[in-house]
Amino acid sequence: MSVSLARAHGAPCPTVVLDGRTFPESEPELLRALADLRADLSVQGAGDVLKNAIVRPSRHPLFDLDYRFVQSLPQSNDSFDLRGSCGHSILAAVEAAARTGMIQPLVPGCRVRVNVLNNGDNVVCETEETSDGGTRFTAHFLCSPPLRLPELLMTGEPVTHVPFEGRTVPVSLVSMGNPYAFVDASHLGVSGPDALFADDPRLFTAMTRLRVAVCESQGWDTFGAFPKIAALLPQEGGGLFVRAVSVPSWHPTVALTGAICLGAAAGIEGTVPWSLADRAAQEPDALLPVRTPGGCVRVAARSTLGDDGERRLAWVSVAEKQVEYRGLLPRLRSASAAAGPAAGSRPSVLATSDHASEETSWVPLTA
Numbered sequence: 633m634s635v636s637l638a639r640a641h642g643a644p645c646p647t648v649v650l651d652g653r654t655f656p657e658s659e660p661e662l663l664r665a666l667a668d669l670r671a672d673l674s675v676q677g678a679g680d681v682l683k684n685a686i687v688r689p690s691r692h693p694l695f696d697l698d699y700r701f702v703q704s705l706p707q708s709n710d711s712f713d714l715r716g717s718c719g720h721s722i723l724a725a726v727e728a729a730a731r732t733g734m735i736q737p738l739v740p741g742c743r744v745r746v747n748v749l750n751n752g753d754n755v756v757c758e759t760e761e762t763s764d765g766g767t768r769f770t771a772h773f774l775c776s777p778p779l780r781l782p783e784l785l786m787t788g789e790p791v792t793h794v795p796f797e798g799r800t801v802p803v804s805l806v807s808m809g810n811p812y813a814f815v816d817a818s819h820l821g822v823s824g825p826d827a828l829f830a831d832d833p834r835l836f837t838a839m840t841r842l843r844v845a846v847c848e849s850q851g852w853d854t855f856g857a858f859p860k861i862a863a864l865l866p867q868e869g870g871g872l873f874v875r876a877v878s879v880p881s882w883h884p885t886v887a888l889t890g891a892i893c894l895g896a897a898a899g900i901e902g903t904v905p906w907s908l909a910d911r912a913a914q915e916p917d918a919l920l921p922v923r924t925p926g927g928c929v930r931v932a933a934r935s936t937l938g939d940d941g942e943r944r945l946a947w948v949s950v951a952e953k954q955v956e957y958r959g960l961l962p963r964l965r966s967a968s969a970a971a972g973p974a975a976g977s978r979p980s981v982l983a984t985s986d987h988a989s990e991e992t993s994w995v996p997l998t999a
Contacts, residue, residue, distance in 0.1 A: 634732055635669070637681070637958040638724035638766075642885035642926055644878045645681050646958060647721040648673070649728035652688035652698065659714075662686075666702060667710040674709065676961075682706065682879055683718055685725040689734060695747040695754075696735050699725055703857050706880040713856040716810045717750045719888025720953075723769050726757045727955040730767075738767050753809065766956040770949055773809055773892045778936055778944035781900045784808050786859070787850065790902030796845045803846060804903040808896040808948065809889030811859035813846045814904045815839075817875065820863060825873045828865055829925040831882070839863060839877050862890055866908040871921030872898075885926035888950060895920050895931030895948045916943060 634654070639646035648669065656662045666684055673681055682704040690698045701718050705711035726746065730738045738744070738759045746755040756772040782788070786805035793800040804814040820838045822828050828835075843861040847854040862876040876883040876890055886894070898905040898920050901912070909920060920931040931950055935943040 635961045636728035636732060637678075637961060638727045638731075639956050639958065640720035640723045640888070641954040641956070642888075642924075643683070643720035643724075644881070644883055645683060646678075647683040647685050647718070647724035648681055648961075649685045649687060649725050651732070651734065652686045652700070655686055662702075663710070663712055666704070666712060670704055670709040683721045683724075685718075685721045685728075687725045687729050687734065690745075690747050692747050695745045697726065697729055697744065697746045698749055699746050700749045703879060705856065713858065714750065715856065716858040717748050717753060717889060719755075719771060719773075719809060719892060719950075722746055722748070722755055723757055723771060723888070723953055723955045726769070727767055727957050731957050732960070738762050760952070766954060769953045769955065770951040771888060771892075771953055772947050772949045774947045775945050778938075778946045780938070780942055780944050781896070781935070782942075784896055784900065784945070785903075786811060790900060790906070791904065792846075792849070794842070794846050794849045796842055801842060801845075802904065803842070804897055804900075804905065805846065805850075805859065806893055806897040806900070806903065806905075807859075808945070809892035810887065812890060812893045812897070813843060813859050813861045814894070814897060815842060815861065815863050816904055816908060817863035817865050817873075822863065822865065825865060825923070828863065828873055828875045835863075835875075836877065836882060839875075843877070860887065860890060862886065862894070864905060864908050866910065867921060867923060869921070870910050870914055870918070871923065872905065872909050873923050875925065882925070885924040886922065886929070888953065891922055891929055891931050891950050892948045894922060895933045895950075896945055898931075899933055899935060899943070899945065 634651040636649040637646045656665050684702040686700040687697050703713040726744045729735045742759050744757045754774040758770045760768040784806050786807050791802045792805055794803050801819050817828050839861050844854045857879050862874055865873040874886050876886045897903050898909050898911055922929050933948045934946045936946055938944050
């Protein structure tokens with residue numbers, strides 16, 4: 633079984649990239665194999681690697697890769713969350729697939745089309761620049777067909793008022809790339825970007841508790857990684873300062889799917905990102921500058937105007953994402969898991985029951 637490591641700059645940890653052609657497909661066997669893999673990585677001093685990407689040449693004629701993401705949870709080696717995806721890991725998977733010969737070598741201008749099995753996302757990874765050690769990409773998340781912007785609201789409302797420690801906090805619950813809870817950081821006692829980006833355990837705890845309160849208010853399971861949570865402050869000129877929580881600590885920047893979701897949310901009138909970024913005073917598809925503790929990104933969202941007068945999201949893109957390839961790992965004990973189920977207890981896992989069909993539709997990049 634081929635096991636590679638790659639890391640997108642700004643991600644909280646590298647991604648383990650596994651060849652899905654030689655990895656179990658049934659969920660119980662897959663999770664037992666991943667538990668064995670985590671145990672092996674821990675022995676090698678890589679127990680902090682919590683992202684797993686399982687890829688294979690796509691079975692769909694309009695895609696290059698089928699991709700499945702599994703988030704390892706810090707509770708134990710056999711705790712996982714199968715809900716959601718990871719944009720940084722998509723880029724890591726494309727890099728590893730090209731380096732190991734699963735797909736064509738990457739050259740500037742080429743595009744790798746990824747079918748995300750977790751949630752049906754269509755992602756185009758466009759190569760900007762290559763080198764011996766890695767690749768710089770632009771990631772395009774496509775909507776096929778274009779989505780009415782309100783459809784991205786998880787509660788059907790731009791703002792949901794969440795009971796939290798004796799008061800209510802307005803939160804926008806948006807799902808694009810991954811589900812996110814966006815909150816104005818001032819509601820958590822943050823007065824400016826310095827305080828937002830400080831390593832403040834009180835803010836981290838408050839955001840973690842608020843995420844739990846969001847789940848409880850909606851009747852969602854509080855265990856796992858999703859929805860993620862991010863606190864925002866306005867930048868002068870229409871951008872946003874962003875601080876996000878990852879697993880199990882602060883995100884060093886913001887997840888790629890977080891930037892994608894934020895870009896989409898900023899286009900929906902009345903949401904927390906829309907209000908803080910002052911989108912009412914801007915063109916609908918204006919670039920969104922996003923500043924994080926680890927640097928800046930610019931998010932581009934393209935929408936179209938439907939016959940009913942409502943805007944529909946066609947795609948969201950984030951450019952200049954660098955990925956470093958770290959190579960194949962030595963043969964691991966868990967490689968034998970591909971031959972059959974491993975012994976042991978059933979892993980602890982959160983999973984969706986409606987994994988995307990292989991018949992996921994496709995929209996050309998020029999749409």
